[in-house]
Amino acid sequence: MPLKYSKKVLEHFTRPHNQGSMKKADATVTVGNPKCGDLMRFYLKVGINTKGQEIIKDLKFETLGCGAAIATSSMATELAKGKTLDEAMKISKDQIAKELGGLPKVKMHCSMLADEGLRRAIEEYRKAKNK
Numbered sequence: 001m002p003l004k005y006s007k008k009v010l011e012h013f014t015r016p017h018n019q020g021s022m023k024k025a026d027a028t029v030t031v032g033n034p035k036c037g038d039l040m041r042f043y044l045k046v047g048i049n050t051k052g053q054e055i056i057k058d059l060k061f062e063t064l065g066c067g068a069a070i071a072t073s074s075m076a077t078e079l080a081k082g083k084t085l086d087e088a089m090k091i092s093k094d095q096i097a098k099e100l101g102g103l104p105k106v107k108m109h110c111s112m113l114a115d116e117g118l119r120r121a122i123e124e125y126r127k128a129k130n131k
């Protein structure tokens with residue numbers, strides 16, 4: 001029987017937000033899902049807000065994977081853009097899935113990949129900055 005996806009998942013799958021690559025990103029990371037072999041790449045650009053805090057100025061993704069992986073990547077970028085790096089680090093896989101109106105149980109691991117990719121991009125940026 002086919003899986004039942006929410007309207008929001010289908011929207012983000014058919015018209016993903018922030019999909020594509022980025023020139024001169026401050027950090028680029030690729031994460032893979034060991035369960036299915038799918039891949040996600042995140043490109044991060046950091047800016048400074050009026051309070052002098054580092055924020056996610058731009059975030060793009062390229063995903064080679066299932067529909068849920070594409071929808072969760074899209075939602076992760078939407079949730080993270082404009083947030084401070086500390087706020088973005090707190091975005092969880094459950095939050096991504098919730099904002100998408102839920103995911104079928106067998107597809108929850110797909111949101112883990114988006115969550116991990118976002119976190120790793122921020123960590124990578126911080127590591128490079130502190131070198």
Ligand code: FES
Pocket residue numbers: 033036037038065066067068069107109110113
């Ligand atoms: S089945 Fe691979 S990320 Fe969804």
